[in-house]
Amino acid sequence: MRNGMVSLVGAGPGDPELITVRGLARLRSANVLVYDRLVHPALVAEAPDEAERIYVGKAAGKTTLDQQTIEALLIERARRGLWVVRLKGGDPFVFGRGGEELAALIGAGVPVEVVPGVTSAIAAPAAAGIPVTHRHFASAVTFVTAHEDPAKITSSVDWDWLARASGTLVILMGLRQVWAICTRLIAAGREADTPAAVIASGTLPEQRVVRSSLGGLAAAVADARLRSPALIVIGDVVRFADLFDQSASQPFSSILASQIACN
Ligand code: SAH
Numbered sequence: 001m002r003n004g005m006v007s008l009v010g011a012g013p014g015d016p017e018l019i020t021v022r023g024l025a026r027l028r029s030a031n032v033l034v035y036d037r038l039v040h041p042a043l044v045a046e047a048p049d050e051a052e053r054i055y056v057g058k059a060a061g062k063t064t065l066d067q068q069t070i071e072a073l074l075i076e077r078a079r080r081g082l083w084v085v086r087l088k089g090g091d092p093f094v095f096g097r098g099g100e101e102l103a104a105l106i107g108a109g110v111p112v113e114v115v116p117g118v119t120s121a122i123a124a125p126a127a128a129g130i131p132v133t134h135r136h137f138a139s140a141v142t143f144v145t146a147h148e149d150p151a152k153i154t155s156s157v158d159w160d161w162l163a164r165a166s167g168t169l170v171i172l173m174g175l176r177q178v179w180a181i182c183t184r185l186i187a188a189g190r191e192a193d194t195p196a197a198v199i200a201s202g203t204l205p206e207q208r209v210v211r212s213s214l215g216g217l218a219a220a221v222a223d224a225r226l227r228s229p230a231l232i233v234i235g236d237v238v239r240f241a242d243l244f245d246q247s248a249s250q251p252f253s254s255i256l257a258s259q260i261a262c263n
Contacts, residue, residue, distance in 0.1 A: 006105050009085055014089075027085055033085050038090070089117075091116055134237050179218035195237075196238060198210045211241055
């Protein structure tokens with residue numbers, strides 16, 4: 001029997017065209033596809049028809065497979081000699097528990113490779129015209145995870161330090177805590193007029209961007225009734241979204257169409 005293996009693959013930020021060439025190749029050769037909630041259905045469809053597809057994301061009102069069960073599943077299928085593609089939203093190692101799965105597979109002696117993905121932490125701001133770093137406005141960027149519980153914000157995060165840190169802050173999993181986060185940062189010394197934005201469904205056709213100041217962001221987000229997945233960007237680079245908006249008064253698709261017509 002041939003040896004099985006696991007490819008830990010990043011699916012990219014949302015738009016199915018933003019998976020890597022290697023990621024798509026792995027997906028097209030999979031015997032088993034194990035995927036999460038944020039993976040686009042068009043990518044799930046890329047696996048061969050005969051591949052086993054196993055959804056391990058959260059469904060509303062239902063419990064998720066716990067992490068150990070997912071790891072045991074990957075190990076068991078690989079030991080059967082199958083090629084398992086573990087497809088995760090964005091990059092597998094950015095707030096995706098990819099590191100835990102990698103360690104479990106190595107521990108079980110299962111051959112494993114990592115195919116990095118385009119993380120939403122960079123791509124969602126980019127799709128809204130926000131460069132997370134800029135030579136003149138931000139020489140550093142910090143990625144932070146908020147908390148699943150809207151009443152709390154993650155206590156392992158040093159919010160006082162973040163409030164004083166220079167550069168851009170990108171906060172994932174923070175939509176429901178946007179008020180608590182902004183209030184905490186302002187209390188710890190960040191200027192309330194710091195530019196801030198929330199990007200929901202970044203890179204997808206339903207992408208929405210809400211821009212405000214740190215002090216006004218929570219109210220603006222509540223008015224807009226944004227839905228997850230969404231992330232928060234805080235820092236001077238958010239101003240670039242205005243520039244991008246002005247240039248976007250002519251849709252890119254029509255610019256592209258006229259270019260093609262000229263060639
Ligand atoms: N590994 C993923 C992140 C998983 S955590 C990555 O690298 O992108 C899930 C969080 O990612 C969501 O709560 C949200 O904050 C963010 N996210 C994922 N996709 C997104 C998208 N298309 N637009 C905005 N935020 C997104």
